[in-house]
Amino acid sequence: MQIRCYNCHKPFAIGKEAVSAALEQISGGEIHHLDVPCPHCRRVNRVSKDELARFAPAQGKQDKEAT
Numbered sequence: 001m002q003i004r005c006y007n008c009h010k011p012f013a014i015g016k017e018a019v020s021a022a023l024e025q026i027s028g029g030e031i032h033h034l035d036v037p038c039p040h041c042r043r044v045n046r047v048s049k050d051e052l053a054r055f056a057p058a059q060g061k062q063d064k065e066a067t
């Protein structure tokens, strides 16, 4: 998924696997959001569950698309 860094405002991508793993941890109550360091400025961006779920609405099911 593409997100925009809150600090330097540059877009960067989060891998689909990282998104899925984060959603699993969130649904398991381990974390409440995903911390993603910006590759441009190294600031950690918080990605909320809602944002992750928007990218991966099929969480909990098998992937329909082949990446």
Ligand SMILES: [Zn+2]
Pocket (backbone or CB within 6 Å): 005, 006, 007, 008, 009, 010, 038, 039, 040, 041, 042, 043
């Ligand atoms: Zn940044």
